[in-house]
Amino acid sequence: MFWTSIQKHPESMKKVPNLLDYDATYADFSWPAIRAELQGLPENRGLNIAHEAVDRHADSPLRDHVAVQWLGSEGATRAITYAELKSQTNRFANILQGLGIDKGDTVCALAGRIPELYIAALGTLKNTSVFCPLFSAFGPEPIFQRMSRGDAKILLTTERYYHQKVHHLRDKLPRLGHVLLVDAGDHLADDLLSLPRLMTEASDAFVIPPTDPEDVALLHFTSGTTGMPKGALHVHNAVLTHYMTGKYVMDFHPDDVFWCTADPGWVTGTSYGIIAPLLHGITNVVDEADFDAVRWCRILAEQRVSVWYTAPTAIRRFMRMGIEPARENDLGHLRVIHSVGEPLNPEAVVWGEKAMGLPIHDNWWQTETGGIMIANFPAMEIRPGSMGRPLPGIEAAIVQRVDNDTVEVIEAPGVQGELALRPGWPSMFRDYLHDEERYRKCFVGGWYLTGDLAKRDEDGYFWFVGRADDIIKTSGHMVGPFEVESMLMAHPAVAEAGVIGKPDPLIGEMVKAFVALKPGFVPSDELRLELIGFARKKLGSAVAPKEIDFKSNLPKNKAGKIMRRLLKARELGWPEGDLSTLEDSE
Numbered sequence: 212m213f214w215t216s217i218q219k220h221p222e223s224m225k226k227v228p229n230l231l232d233y234d235a236t237y238a239d240f241s242w243p244a245i246r247a248e249l250q251g252l253p254e255n256r257g258l259n260i261a262h263e264a265v266d267r268h269a270d271s272p273l274r275d276h277v278a279v280q281w282l283g284s285e286g287a288t289r290a291i292t293y294a295e296l297k298s299q300t301n302r303f304a305n306i307l308q309g310l311g312i313d314k315g316d317t318v319c320a321l322a323g324r325i326p327e328l329y330i331a332a333l334g335t336l337k338n339t340s341v342f343c344p345l346f347s348a349f350g351p352e353p354i355f356q357r358m359s360r361g362d363a364k365i366l367l368t369t370e371r372y373y374h375q376k377v378h379h380l381r382d383k384l385p386r387l388g389h390v391l392l393v394d395a396g397d398h399l400a401d402d403l404l405s406l407p408r409l410m411t412e413a414s415d416a417f418v419i420p421p422t423d424p425e426d427v428a429l430l431h432f433t434s435g436t437t438g439m440p441k442g443a444l445h446v447h448n449a450v451l452t453h454y455m456t457g458k459y460v461m462d463f464h465p466d467d468v469f470w471c472t473a474d475p476g477w478v479t480g481t482s483y484g485i486i487a488p489l490l491h492g493i494t495n496v497v498d499e500a501d502f503d504a505v506r507w508c509r510i511l512a513e514q515r516v517s518v519w520y521t522a523p524t525a526i527r528r529f530m531r532m533g534i535e536p537a538r539e540n541d542l543g544h545l546r547v548i549h550s551v552g553e554p555l556n557p558e559a560v561v562w563g564e565k566a567m568g569l570p571i572h573d574n575w576w577q578t579e580t581g582g583i584m585i586a587n588f589p590a591m592e593i594r595p596g597s598m599g600r601p602l603p604g605i606e607a608a609i610v611q612r613v614d615n616d617t618v619e620v621i622e623a624p625g626v627q628g629e630l631a632l633r634p635g636w637p638s639m640f641r642d643y644l645h646d647e648e649r650y651r652k653c654f655v656g657g658w659y660l661t662g663d664l665a666k667r668d669e670d671g672y673f674w675f676v677g678r679a680d681d682i683i684k685t686s687g688h689m690v691g692p693f694e695v696e697s698m699l700m701a702h703p704a705v706a707e708a709g710v711i712g713k714p715d716p717l718i719g720e721m722v723k724a725f726v727a728l729k730p731g732f733v734p735s736d737e738l739r740l741e742l743i744g745f746a747r748k749k750l751g752s753a754v755a756p757k758e759i760d761f762k763s764n765l766p767k768n769k770a771g772k773i774m775r776r777l778l779k780a781r782e783l784g785w786p787e788g789d790l791s792t793l794e795d796s797e
């Protein structure tokens with residue numbers, strides 16, 4: 212009904228896909244069978260993500276296989292084998308133990324894509340502590356919010372980030388015991404330590420303590436529309452989803468070379484940029500540099516990448532630049548391309564066929580789900596513009612909220628509603644840290660409500676429609692308007708602020724703010740630039756608004772809440788919809 216289909220490209224059949232018959236695999240699927248493909252800690256001591264991702268391979272014939280192929284932005288490279296990754300992560304786990312960091316304590320990392328970040332993530336999991344990545348393009352305010360709400364005890368970072376973004380916040384972070392600097396030759400103070408020195412001094416032998424599958428492993432912050440960021444907690448049992456989606460969606464085979472372009476500051480960069488490929492004992496390419504189309508083509512060719520996971524914003528950049536990677540580079544090793552994070556327009560799927568020699572497979576998930584939930588599987592016909600079908604073990608539906616406790620499942624195809632998942636999959640988030648009430652509200656009538664609007668067609672493919680709330684997706688990154696509005700209001704000239712996502716052909720949505728000024732302040736281009744600069748300094752480039760408009764008054768509902776929906780409709784010339792709740796003064 213909505214679609215035209217692309218037939219499978221013969222290139223992608225070079226290896227027999229792990230999931231050949233969707234319906235049969237879905238029908239026969241069981242999580243215990245997936246668990247049986249993992250090893251578990253010796254002597255029945257439980258299930259630990261890092262054991263499955265690293266030690267199990269380091270103690271096997273894969274020990275000398277490259278686990279992480281790191282490409283530095285300045286041309287340096289480092290190949291870390293599974294055996295080396297085991298000893299490095301053991302050292303990091305021993306450092307944490309030596310500093311008194313226990314099970315459940317939070318270890319934050321604020322760094323670019325450098326080897327230490329990957330070692331710290333896996334070493335933290337070995338110590339049964341909780342790894343919490345922070346996006347390095349965040350400014351001091353989002354970093355403070357996340358470290359403070361996440362009860363960070365340790366921060367791993369660089370000297371530059373520490374001095375730019377954290378040093379002046381130390382007094383407000385009393386729980387932060389130690390900062391580990393990846394580039395300090397020696398300790399700078401009792402609580403400001405050199406990671407290289409600690410790594411040299413630490414033992415490379417470590418026994419992973421007993422790990423209950425329900426022990427918390429990862430803390431990922433995601434944005435809300437009404438409050439500060441929410442800390443989604445994930446447990447070690449999530450490894451079942453990471454493994455299963457690596458097998459069926461990514462279609463990992465032995466000797467694959469995988470490249471996930473996401474930053475580990477976001478959930479994709481952790482679940483798939485670190486964990487999933489290592490679980491399958493393959494080589495994980497990590498590029499330190501930011502997007503650069505020519506460099507990316509070179510990496511795909513030179514590293515012989517066979518499975519590539521990227522995002523619509525990057526694909527649209529290639530399209531806009533008129534670059535056709537397969538024409539100028541030997542991409543003969545590339546077997547499958549996947550995309551996630553925002554809607555993948557049908558033209559991009561088709562562009563993949565022409566410019567990459569392969570179609571692009573869209574998949575859908577979110578921070579709370581911990582892993583891919585809906586996908587266009589390699590062996591399945593792709594419907595361009597669709598997110599695909601639910602993973603084996605995942606029940607998805609389109610529902611409509613009836614009241615606070617009930618939803619109705621919409622069975623009819625093609626009808627828009629909220630995308631819902633049946634709770635209970637292993638990587639489902641277990642809580643929002645310190646915010647149980649908000650967590651509970653996500654579950655209604657036996658379903659987890661995702662906050663996304665979607666449709667399902669008669670063959671069970673899901674089609675993304677939009678967000679049910681005001682969350683902004685810019686360059687694939689989630690931004691909560693509340694966080695931006697709060698920061699703008701901290702400026703002495705600003706009385707009120709309303710923030711929306713303005714559609715943008717390249718980055719999906721652009722963060723746009725509307726502000727009303729306090730008496731005595733007059734709109735001007737200088738003030739606009741000052742506000743943009745103020746927000747960039749505090750929030751960082753990933754979050755700050757790119758456009759600011761002045762308004763004498765912002766539309767509010769009768770409860771005094773700024774109506775972002777109306778701001779957006781007016782900005783875009785859309786119908787204004789139901790205005791019955793608009794405050795009289797407007």
Ligand code: AMP
Binds near residue numbers: 576579598
């Ligand atoms: P995050 O929690 O930051 O990973 O963002 C999750 C949100 O990104 C989802 O709830 C969707 O709104 C959006 N999203 C993720 N994948 C897709 C996709 N394939 N198509 C459309 N939107 C997506």
